[in-house]
Amino acid sequence: MTSDDMDGIFGKNHSLLITNVVVDTKKVDIVIDEKGIITSVGEMAGKAWKGDEDFLIDGNGALALPGLVNTHTHAAMTLLRGYADDMILQDWLSQKIWPLEAHLKPEDIYWATKLACIEMIRSGTTAFNDMYFMMDQAAKAVNETGIRAVLSYGFIDLFNAEKREAECKATENLAAHIKSLDNPRITAAVGPHAIYTVSPEGLKWCAEFAQQQKIGIHIHLSETEKEVTDCVATHGKRPAAHLDSCGILTPRTVAAHCCWLDDAECRLLGERGVSAAHNPVSNMKLATNRAMPYADLKAAGANTCLGTDGCASNNNLDMLEEMKVAAILQKFFWNNPTVLPAPEALAMASANGAKALGLPTGRLVAGVPADIILVSNRDACNIPLHNATSNLVYSTNGGSVETTICNGRVLMLDRGIPDEAYVLNGAAEAAVALVERAQSG
């Protein structure tokens, strides 16, 4: 429900009054100023609108919550959605994914990332942590769609000194490019892929560059048992200790997966203040055969957050769905129905995710940038409203998101996104052309 004339609400910042929404358990109004900052979250529900904001959005009882934060994905893998399923990780990467990625062109990354941004806006994600290639194109897509992103180039030197030089250059170029954009919604990070694709010298270079630039580190960690046994055989220590010896474990580091960590490694990640990104759907789909030791990591002081991984191992970017799978996988795998209760799952997907990416968002309080989503509570799956957090974690999904606001700008209103069809068509065509190129060699 919105005020009569909503033309012109999209595309730039306006002062907004969002009335009649539920935050936690209270009916409130939310006021956002034209700089995109929340100025008040107050129990003014029901009072006639006398404000002088540019636009009024009647939430009609919807649940208002901070925009969700996807702390691990490869956004442009939307183009590879459904291309290869039902395979073990190493075969999946080496026989299907990496060969197709070799044919990716810059415009593919642009269209695929735009599609990912549309999919994330539609399902309530307002910020994501990306690791991929040709990331200047990802930055262009993020800038145009209005979402927030931390972008890293997937650094892969395959233990080769010459390739390492090129990877360092690409990493430096991306950081410089993002700095030149001067866009508060787009920040850089360093993205050493994993310990089995990046040499110790490469890892050390990444750690030093991140430290020097005061930017984050984004890495895959202990996804499979093979990764651990190979690391012990090659480096004489387990993956977390190996990363620590290269300076990779820092409070600015997001370590994705963390499935095969032992108690000592959980403690080490906690001591270093690392953010551990749980990707339950991807882990189950690729059969990593162990769930992230969430309770041990949380007890050790690590920041536990949530990610979808790429669309070729999920196969969507729905963080509401990801929250539910995280909450039930943890209960099932650790054989304890009290592990990862709904409020903690919601924190992983919002406040903890913002903390992991060094963002000022993740909470609905005055003074922070307005990254806000409205989730309908008039869909059958969300009725009754005994407990909003329970509904958000255990019964709703991305399809119930009605409105998405990032940095105070309305990106989706009443489930409508401008130019959505144009982006979907462009990405679909790019995907067909990509596979044709790969098949014709």
Ligand SMILES: C[C@H]1O[C@@H](n2cnc3c(N)ncnc32)[C@H](O)[C@@H]1O
């Ligand atoms: C950035 C690089 O990471 C690869 N990639 C995608 N999904 C995974 C995963 N689950 N584990 C490791 N690497 C992955 C992408 O295919 C790309 O090559």
Ligand SMILES: [Zn+2]
């Ligand atoms: Zn990944």
